[in-house]
Amino acid sequence: MSYYGRCIEIVIEQLDKFKPEKDSPELFLEAVSTSLQALSPQKQAFVTELLSGCLKYRKLLAIVVDAFYVRDGQLCLWADYSLFQVLCYLATFQLDELGFQLFCSIVRALPAGKTCKFLRFFFSTLNLCSWIKDEWSLIYTPAHVQENWIEPLLRWQPEVQGLLDQLEGGSAHQAALSKVQAKLTEPREFSLTTPRPRAIPVPDPVPTVAKPRPVPRSTYQEPREQQQLQLIKRSNRLKAEELLLLANREELRCAMPRPHGGPPTQDSKQQLRPQSALPRIRKTPKLTFYRPDHVPVKLNAAAILREGALYRRQVEKELQRVDKLVDGHGDISEFLEWQERMQAKDRAEQLAMSECRRLQGKLSHEEAVLARQHVLQENKQKADQKKEQTAELMLQCAERRLREDRAMKELAEQVAEAQKNVKVAQMKLVKSRRQIVQEMTDESRELLQRSMKAAEEEHRRRSELISQLRALETRPSRKGKLVDLTQIPGYGLEGEMSVAELRERLALLKETQKREEEERRDQIIRDKRTKSEELLNTMEQISLCRMAVGRTAALRYVGTEAFKLKTQMQLLGTQVSRTTFCHVTPGN
Known part of the structure; x- marks a missing residue:
């Protein structure tokens, strides 16, 4: 185990030294082979083969390792990048040649946590069949990738998963033993000195704030001008009410009937005087109305246009209302009847829909029961088929294992023969x-x-x-130079001209600019005049609208006052007729 671990450490060190932007793979391999002369021939062959394969397929390996760091290896160190490359190369290209037993010994010689995490990510069926296959197919042909790399990896997946489970179980067991055997720390109390009691702080003196000025009375009082206006309004209103009352009494006194149609007698005057409580009518001076001293506020253009637009909208709204009344949109009873009919119709439809949903619910429940029975029958059939398939697969696995054992024996014999001829091939390679x-x-x-x-x-x-x-600089040259303003320089530029022509064109350009400025100034003056005329027209329209609104308000007020006077006169007439009737009946 230490043998393969040492070889892989050498490969990782050399891969860390390789810089793809500076070094070429061939020269780098030659330099490494010269530095590995101290190793045994078998070690040297294993290291050179691993190193050459990692450099040859570094693009394929980089795709897998970079994706591992992005997805599952976010907590792994970037110093282990070369280790993951070597693992990926061994699993993809050397697993069939080395054999599973030799691969297991190599994996056990490496750190268990890192290797298990990477191999579990790499041998995932979802990753192999999806994005790894797609990314490798962009570099090599899809058929070659599927046949030579993806299918062997999927075939070795169960054995590799079992190996990873063993390694993770052993590491967990070792971790548990180490946790049990670890010596626990015994806490001790700190020998701290008791702090001194804190002194009571002296309270800060309360700062004296300057006495604020009282709020002036004028803040909560109305202005004097407003009070005077209110007094004048109140006095004018009282005077108007007194005049109206006197006028009403004068009309009532003139309308009172006399007994027997003759002049009133002393008895009739004495009889009428206590019952009619009418006061004497006094002549009052003319009414004086208050005229404000302030001139009304002058409106600006925006206020004038805003008020004109308001009156225009009011007129349009009134016209639309009249048009609707002409078209017959005034009565709402037909709409209410139609609304009641439609609501009754909607309620009937809702009842029908609820009944339909209830029946559909019953049908769906029965269909669900039937479907459940059908699914149970299908599951039984599928279970029987699955059992048959598993039995066939077990037989095929047994046959495949026998074939693999035979192939492994043949491969071991071939490897032994190849190791004999490795030294001769290495010498030829070094010479070439x-x-x-x-x-x-x-x-x-x-x-x-x-x-x-x-x-x-x-x-x-x-x-x-x-x-x-x-030599050209030492030649004498003429300092003075004759300039012709009418001559064209002749540089070959487009639109080339002399200085005199340029001056004339500039003068013409200034004249045109001055003329355009004058025209623009005249246009601005004309626009201002038109705008002022529009404002005057809108002011005239606003004054007309205000006069019309005031006239309608005055007519409405006069009508209401006349109606009130009429009603009062009728009431007073009825009272007078009753009193006269009461006084006339005893004389008769």
Whole structure:
């Protein structure tokens, strides 16, 4: 067990040293083979085979190991990445060659917790048949993946699951023994000194706050102007009520009938005076109404437009109401009758539906009983078929085990023969690789010589160019330069022009911009004028609407007051007629 554990440790160390972005696998294997000369030939062959296989199939192994770290191995260390790669390679490519017994010994030589967790994740049927197969099929052909890798893994799954159960049971038993044998710690009390009693703190002095100013009385009182307005309103109302009462009494006195149609006598005056409690009518001065000193608030454009829109909506609503009344939407009794009929119809339908659901429930209950009986019969038939299939599978498993035992014996013989010829093959491989390295060094030396020659030629060419530039700089040149503003530079650009033409175009552009600004200013002035005209029109409409609303309110108020006067006159007339009748009857 320690033999295979040491070999796998060497492979993990070499895999940790390999950098795929810098090292090539062939050169790395040669360097490793030279460093493993101290090992025995059998160990050296096992290590090189494991290392070459892990480097060859590192893409396939990386897919499984990365998924393990994402899903089940979130608590595992990234330092064990190479260990999981080696386990995945052994289970996928070497399990059939090594045999299950040798594989078990290799797994037992490794840490039990890590290996069990990874192998249980890797040999899961759901993972093998779903995403592992799909990801490997993107690199190799699906038929090759299914035939050479997935099917052997599924075939070895039961044995590997049993091995994992044994390892987990043994680790749990060892953990239980270690827990029992562990020495318990005995707690001791701390030798702490008793703290001193705390002194009672001196209370802080209460800070003196400055006395606040009292709230002024004007805060809770109405303004003087508002009080004066209320007094004036109240006095005006009292004066109006007195005038109305005097006018009513004057009308009643004029309407009182005289006895026998002649002038009133002294007796009749004496008889009428105690019963008619009408006061004397006094002449009152003209009414004076209060006119406010403040000018009404000037409305802004938004307020004017808002009030105009309000009156427009009111007019539209009134027109719609009139149209509905013309169309005959006033009576609601027909709608109530229709509503009662529809509610009665809905209640009848609900009763029918409830009865239908009750019958359907009975039918579904009977159908469920029949279906349960049918399912029981089908389950009995399936159980009988399953028993027959299990018996056949047991026979097939026994035959397969016999065949596998024979194959394992043949494989062991082949491995023994191959181990004899390993040393010869290794010597041939080392010679061929040395020859390849010698050829590569010769080619690299030739490439270096060519690059050196090219660098020398480039340096010579640059030195010649520098000498020519320096000679050109030493030549005398004219400092002054004649400039023609009407001449085109001739750089070959699109839309090229002279300086004079450019100045003219700039002047024309400024004139057009100035003209556009003036036109825009005129347009703004026109827009302001139109807006002010619209506001004036809306103000006129609002004033008309207000006058109409005030007129309707005044007419409504006058009508109500006239109705009240009429009713009072009728009541007073009835009282006067009764009194006159009572006084006239005794004279007759």
